[in-house]
Amino acid sequence: MLRDWSDVYLIGIAEIDQQHQGFFAAAHRLYEEILDREGKNAVVEAMAFMRDYAEQHFQTEEAFMREHDYPGLKEHMQLHVAFFRRLDGLEDDLMIFGPSQDLADRALDITQDWLIDHIADEDMLYSLHVKAREPRGNAA
Template sequence: MEKEITAVMALIEWNQSLKVDIQQFDDQHQQLVAMVNRLHQALKDGQAVDLLDEILAGLLEYTQVHFAGEEALMEQYGYPDYQRHKQTHVDLVRQVEDIYAQFKNGKQLQPISVMQFLVNWLTNHIKGEDKKYTSFFKGKGIE
């Protein structure tokens, strides 16, 4: 009897549409994609609730390190949209901190809602906001 092999499909595949062509930021964005895919797989396996703490803590750490790096380069090189871009980061961190605080205070969070939040943020922020700085940084010689 042959075994049926099923491929595990990632919710979000890393591809050119997500790349900002600044290596350090692309590497960090891939970490977020991996977190979303991990939560998606845990949902499919019925283990998402168990991973929420780890995923949310990882997302907070991710945002602190990643946003600090983006903002430092923006400030260093005089990125013209720095203040507005920074505010989008502040807003996201507040949202994640709020979700995490609710979770830590015993609120039942729906893993699917957290995953949808991450997917929406990923597509809207990276594709909409982060892609705007690519040509600016490339013009400064940052790869």
């Protein structure tokens, strides 16, 4: 199910929260481009945008975690690598089979649903770590 952004996904770190909103929008765009099926090029462009956005976002997250000595950095980075592996599989299937409802559903699972779970579980952990270390609890 395509879900809209909600403030319940905020982790309280302004730059990361803004990127999460952009990542969410990119997931919507990818899903809609696949469903539109007007041509593989639009889907390929949306997929490339998603990959670029994820790379930039993950670099920001990882730098933030390094800056704040987050003890779970290595494990968190492994989750990012696993995301790209799933995205690779989606791209391979796009090239082999073309756009389809099944591909759109998988794209939604790989992008939006993964992101929501990742924010709620993993990103919230490093947010809490940073807030606990801040003198006034302000990590933004």
